[in-house]
Amino acid sequence: MKQTQRTPFVILGLLGLRGRQSTTGYELKKAIDSTISQFWSESFGQIYPVLKQLASAGFVRSANAKEKGRKQIRYTITAKGTQHLRHWLEKPPGEATVRNELILKLLFGSMTEVQVLIDHLVTHRDQAKRTLADYRQWQEQVKAQKTDYQPYQMIILNAGIAQSESFVRWADQTLETLGGMKEKA
Amino acid sequence: MKQTQRTPFVILGLLGLRGRQSTTGYELKKAIDSTISQFWSESFGQIYPVLKQLASAGFVRSANAKEKGRKQIRYTITAKGTQHLRHWLEKPPGEATVRNELILKLLFGSMTEVQVLIDHLVTHRDQAKRTLADYRQWQEQVKAQKTDYQPYQMIILNAGIAQSESFVRWADQTLETLGGMKEKA
């Protein structure tokens, strides 16, 4: 059996969290990029067609709206869609798949100059620091909020923070090691 | 511009580390699965065709061999291949892409039972503990080893360990939270 498509469930899940509040494809993309980009990503080329599929399958309901002439299609999840989502949530999640170029380039580090590796690492460490700061700020906001999904938002926020922190720590330590190696050479 | 294919570089990199020592496609797959599975993965359906491409492009040299009748094709990297690899290593690595189903299911946790989430989490935490143990064992071996790529192997080992550790810690903490939520419900 082929691996079941996961994009529909990301969309259903996000719409589920929104409840009756309708959402556009554009907003879904923004939500994914700004909240779970560290763990998932989707492109427009994926979102819009899947949204149509979900609508024709009866998992979501679409409504044409417009905000000051700007046309938009707003979606809400249906009862059928909620059922579909719930069933998926119960299935054991597969192992995460990762594609980390930075790690590859470090592993092959003996075949380039140390300074090159340092540059790569610094860029990624600084990026991680920035997202970490964003997460912490966001965490303060979520703490105050009272919804049924608040605890789960905190859980994934904690995951993002823990991962970023451990990455930054490892990067700093590795930069020291690389600095030492540059001197000796 | 389309995203440049990365599989060729993973292969060139691994062959580069091996130096003059030739390697089979099967061995490459094993190496990826056992050492960097946390950060990268490749399938046979990707490896074998790419190996042929690399050979016809002159980046690797192939030699038919046989180990006690068992036929095999052993590859080594060429000078041209090393150049090609070096050029790639210097280019800034893109952001890592991740697909983590577990995180998704936790984020949508308010739409299923808490016990379901606990089961998912326990499975993944236990898996992480096992890989962590493997890493630590492997680390002891690498520490003793003396090659030019040893420091880089240590670096990615440290990355793997740091990430696994932080995941396990977060998972344990999250399991406590979920346990508390189950009681209240």
Added chain:
DNA sequence: TTTGGCATGTAATCCGTTACATGATTAG
């Protein structure tokens, strides 16, 4: 006025897995 954000969409192409096929060797 031009940049950037909002908003939707499609076509091409590639990346990658899965499933299948084949066969030898070795350990239990």
Added chain:
DNA sequence: CTAATCATGTAACGGATTACATGCCAAA
């Protein structure tokens, strides 16, 4: 004898990104 491991390979399919196209609105 049989299951597991070594070993290579292809076809089909689906997952996903990229590039492109279009157009409105608001702010600088």
